[in-house]
Amino acid sequence: MGFRLSKIYTRTGDQGETGLGDGRRVPKDHPRVEAIGEVDTLNSQLGLLLAGLEEQSGKHPHLKDVIEVLTPCQHRLFDLGGELAMPVYKALNAAEVNRLEAAIDRWNEEVGALENFILPGGSALIAQAHVCRSAARSAERRCQHLNAVEPxxxxxxxxxxxxxxxxxxxxRVIAKRQGVAEILWQAAAKPH
Structure with missing residues (x-):
């Protein structure tokens, strides 16, 4: 593969516009650019989670399959960014959605039904997984906003x-495999 970037700065975005893969120039706050940015943020947060999982996998070898499931997601998020930057480009497919669903079903069976709301904490890895989850929801909202403007x-x-x-x-599965109790939400006391 040849070089993708020979120069990191181009000065073409200094006036608040950026180029898309299809040649269009759009404002940097265009819904498409916002969606790309949120997907990039998610990918970065997922990288942090994966680094933490790698560090802990020696102590908790049963986290390795979490790494195996999540690692391809970074590549697929890069594909999604490509789809957003070049609307005619399609890289994601239903098989990848099915792969995620199979992992969800497998892990959900392991952790059991959720009986209460849980808070994002208990360990750094659990909290980081929740940071990734909330970043994914933010990316989803940005993609939905873009979808309303440009389907x-x-x-x-x-x-x-x-x-x-x-x-x-x-x-939840990280918590279970680390032997960390989930932090259950406690409703505020009602005034007397």
Whole structure:
């Protein structure tokens, strides 16, 4: 593969516009650019989660399958960014959505039914999985906003929705495998 970037700065965005893969120039706050940015943020947060999982996998070898399920997601998020930057480009497919659903079903069976709301904490890994989940929801909202302005084709919306579900269940399975009790939400006391 040849070089993708020979120069990191181009000065072409200094006036508040950026170029898309299809040649269009749009404002940097265009819904498409906002969606790309949120997907990029999610990918970065997922990278942090994966680094933490790798560090802990020696102590908790049963986290390895979490790494195996989540690692391809970084690549698919890059594909999603490509789809957003180049609307005619389609990289995601239903098989990837099915892969996420299979992992959700497998992990959900392991952790059991959710009996109460849980808070994002208990360990750094659990909290980071929840950061990724909330970043996925933010990316999904941005993609939905873009879809209302410029309809998206393909499975992008289903993928980002399913990924946020996967990350929620991943947080729960990480807690179980680390032997960390989930932090259950406690409603505020009602005034007397």
């Amino acid at each position: 998206l084709e393909g499975v992008a919306l289903a993928y980002i929705n399913r990924l946020s579900d996967l990350l929620f269940v991943a947080a």
